[in-house]
Amino acid sequence: MENPGAPITPGMSFKLSKEEIIDYQKKSQDGDGEASKKLWLFYEFAVRDRIKGAEWLEKAAEQGLRDAEYSLAFDLSRQGSPRYDLEKAKYWATKAADRGEKLARGLLQEIKEIEERGDSK
Structure with missing residues (x-):
């Protein structure tokens, strides 16, 4: 943990490691909507990149x-x-x-x- 005394923010609960990002991207490419959703939440709330987040949200919607x-x-x-x-x-x-x-x-x-x-x- 980076700073054990720091409060947990909402965005922290959506944080992903580099390995998790790669894994979810592969799963998303295979049609896994839940993986796309996790990437949307990561980019939207942890990274705060609304453009990338929107791309993953749309992909998750397209995946049903x-x-x-x-x-x-x-x-x-x-x-x-x-x-x-x-x-x-x-x-x-x-x-x-x-x-x-x-x-x-x-x-x-x-x-x-x-x-x-x-x-x-």
Whole structure:
């Protein structure tokens, strides 16, 4: 441990070693969505590289992880997000909702309201 007296931060719980990163990358290439998710969480919260994190999140969603589908939809639906894309958000929220993600149903309602207000651009 680097500093045994230091408090644990949320990002520290997602930290990966170089070996783990390589292992998860290989597993992700083989279609393992959970490995892609771990890489997303690592880059998003431990490294704080939102661009790399977003790449792994999208890969995890493409690999069929329901919570990644929802998280991607949520990110794409936030108007302040540099990746804002309401059509893609609706696509991923629908996939997650169809797989039983309850939060995705609420997100679909939010997207519908944004569209009805006409501020979807």
